[in-house]
Amino acid sequence: MDKMDFYTALSPTVLPLLKWYQAGHRDLPWRQNPTPYQVWISEIMLQQTRVQAVIPYYHRFLSLFPDVAALAQAPEEQLLKAWEGLGYYSRARNLQRAARIICDRFDGCCPTGYDDWLALPGVGPYTAGAVCSIALGLPVPAVDGNVLRVFSRLLALEEDIAAPAVKKELTALAAALIPPDAPGEYNQALMELGATVCLPNGTPLCQSCPISGCCRAFQDQNQMLFPLKSPKKPRKILKMTVFLVENQGRWALNQRPEKGLLAGLWEFPNTAEPLNREQAAAYLNRWVRPAGEPVPLSPAVHVFTHLEWHMTAWKISADQVLPDCPFIWAKPEEIQKIYPIPSAFSAFTPICIVQNNP
Numbered sequence: 001m002d003k004m005d006f007y008t009a010l011s012p013t014v015l016p017l018l019k020w021y022q023a024g025h026r027d028l029p030w031r032q033n034p035t036p037y038q039v040w041i042s043e044i045m046l047q048q049t050r051v052q053a054v055i056p057y058y059h060r061f062l063s064l065f066p067d068v069a070a071l072a073q074a075p076e077e078q079l080l081k082a083w084e085g086l087g088y089y090s091r092a093r094n095l096q097r098a099a100r101i102i103c104d105r106f107d108g109c110c111p112t113g114y115d116d117w118l119a120l121p122g123v124g125p126y127t128a129g130a131v132c133s134i135a136l137g138l139p140v141p142a143v144d145g146n147v148l149r150v151f152s153r154l155l156a157l158e159e160d161i162a163a164p165a166v167k168k169e170l171t172a173l174a175a176a177l178i179p180p181d182a183p184g185e186y187n188q189a190l191m192e193l194g195a196t197v198c199l200p201n202g203t204p205l206c207q208s209c210p211i212s213g214c215c216r217a218f219q220d221q222n223q224m225l226f227p228l229k230s231p232k233k234p235r236k237i238l239k240m241t242v243f244l245v246e247n248q249g250r251w252a253l254n255q256r257p258e259k260g261l262l263a264g265l266w267e268f269p270n271t272a273e274p275l276n277r278e279q280a281a282a283y284l285n286r287w288v289r290p291a292g293e294p295v296p297l298s299p300a301v302h303v304f305t306h307l308e309w310h311m312t313a314w315k316i317s318a319d320q321v322l323p324d325c326p327f328i329w330a331k332p333e334e335i336q337k338i339y340p341i342p343s344a345f346s347a348f349t350p351i352c353i354v355q356n357n358p
Contacts, residue, residue, distance in 0.1 A: 006155060006169075006173050007173065007176055007177070009154070009155060009214065009216075010151070010154060010155070010173065010177060010214065011177060012211075012214055013154070013177075013211040013214050014177055014179060014186065016210045016211055017186070017189045017190070017193065017210055017211055018179065018182060018185055018186060018189055019210070020189065020193075020210035020211075021185060021188060021189035021192055021193075022185065025188070025189075025192050026051075026192065026196070028042075028051065028055070029042075029055060029058055029059065030042035030058065031188070034134050034135045034184070035110075035135055036110035036111075036112075036131050036135040036136060037067060037068060037110055038062070038135075039130060039131045039134050039135045040095075040110070040123075040127070040131050041058065041061060041062065041095070042054070042058055043126075043127045043130045043131065044091050044094075044095055044122065044127065045057060045058055045061070045086060045091075047088065047091060048087065048088055048305075049086055049087070049088075051195070053086075054086075057082075057083075057085070057086055060082060061082055061083075064078070064082050065079075065082075067108075068099045068102050068103060068108050068109075068110060069099075069103060069108050071095060071096055071099040072096065072099035072100045072102070072103045072108075074096065076093070076096070076264075077338065077339075077340060079092055079093075079095075079096055080092060080093075080264070080265060080340035081337070081338065081339070081340040083340070084340045084341065084342070084343070085343045085346070086343075087342065087343055089262060089263070089264075089265060089340075089342070090122070090263075091122060094121040094122025094123075095122060097121040097122070098120040098121045098122060098123065101120060101121070102120070110131075112136060113132075114128050114129070114132045114138060114140050117131055117132060125143070125171070126142055126143060126144050127142075128140070129141050129142035129143070129187065130142040130187065133178075133183040133184045133186075133187045134184035134187065134188060135184070137183060137184060138183060139175075139178045139180050139183040140175065140178075140183065141171050141174035141175040141178060141187065142174075142187040142191070143167070143170060143171045143174050144191060144194075145194070145200070146190065146191045146193070146194025146195050146198070146200075147170075147174060147187075147190045147191060147194060148161040148167065148170060148227060149161070149194050149198055149200060149226075149227050150190055150193055150194045150198045151170050151173065151174070152217075152226045152227035152228070153198060153204070153215055153216075153217040153218070153223055153226045153227070154211070154214060154215045154216065154217070155216060156216035156217045156220065156222070156226060157226065157227070157228070158228060159228060160228050160229055160230050161227045161228065161229065162229055162230060174187075174190070193209070193210075193211075197209050203223070203224065204223050206218050206223065233306070235303070235304075235305075235306055235307055235308050236306065236307050236308070237307075237308045237310055238272060238307060238308065238309055238310065239272075239273065239274045239310045239312075240270055240271060240272045240273065240274070240309055240310070240311055240312070241270060241271050241273065241274055241275040241280060241283075241311070241312045241313070241314065242268050242269070242270045242300075242311050242312070242313040242314075242345065242348060243268060243269045243270065243280065243283075243284060243294075243313070243314055243315075243316065244268055244297065244313065244314070244315040244316070244348055244351055244352060245268075245269060245284065245288060245315075245316055245317075245318055245327070246315070246316070246317050246318065246352075247288065247317070247318040247319075247321055247329060248329075249331065249332075250329035250330055250331055251268075251329065251330055251332070251335065251352045252268065252269050252288075252318075252327035252328075252329060253266045253267065253268065253269075253327060253328050253329075253330050253335075253339060253341075254266070254267055254268070254269050254270075254326065254327055254328075255267075255328075261304070261307075262342045262344065265340050265341065265342050266330075266339040266340060266341050267341060267342070267344075267345060268341075268345055268348055269327060270311075271283060274310075274312050275312065275314075277293065277294055277296070277314070280294045280314045280316075281293065281294055281316075284316060284318075286322070286324075287321070287322050287324065287325035287326070287327065288316075288318035288319075288320065288321055288322060288325060289318060289319050289320035289322070290316050290317065290318055290319070291316075291317040291318060291319045292316070292317060293316075294314035294315065294316045295314065295315045295316065296312075296313070296314060296315075297313035297314065297315055297348065297351070298313070298347070299311060299312055299313065300313065300347035300348070302343070302344040302345075302346075304344075309344060311347075313347075313348060315351065332352055332353045335349065335352055335353060336353055
């Protein structure tokens, strides 16, 4: 099927899809007053994160950083603490880098052109397209995983949608289909269909789809065959040991390196190997004098995109902190409000808070 065939097959879907979206879409906070800043923040948060998980973060983030200037001027630790639990912390750092560029180059006002958005850190073609179409009314496509999945089923596309050439062709198709008087609504309608009807996991809700009559996969009853994707490589497993060390009501924290996974965030001391009780005690004896034996905690697993942490954990009280100890010691309220600790340690963070706050 060539490009003209693609267009001919999908052009009848535009009007019914728009009517379906206008008749009843999800009432999401960033849709209520879609300014460029609000759409930008929401789209960055929604990367790799479910909508319902994002909503409270979105409200809290805007209350702390209501505009570009506030975001640009925020202390990094406050920014990362506000992002705590969302993961992929480079997104937050790129937001701030971009905000500072906007303040320098655009006088603190969000750009009004697609190319200017695309030049900002952390902003790719999808995010630039979403901001420009939804908040600025520009007829540019916004093709994310939802849209690729919808197109692949509509066309019964027997090509890998992750392949750059395929994605480029489908993006061009999306651009050709955009109604000039409703670019934002059209892009959101495609996203909404993919998120709520043409589902990524499980059986798509084809009986609720406004354009199933144009869908080749539905007509052939082989929806679950699409989209075609190359198999993922298995994730690497890292077996490690985490230490919850308490001294006089404070807990040991360590700051991660400025580059790499979870860069610059705070964590509980740990080592990239599984340790038994005797080994854990010996490891900690370099920095503290324990008040007793390490107490085992329930193990935990955290899954990153390409990596899994399988964590053994020990809790211990320390009578004395040795001079060469590299840790800082944080009060429970500081762990709650100041130090950004990634969700990889969420199985252990409550222990440091609850047990010290009866």
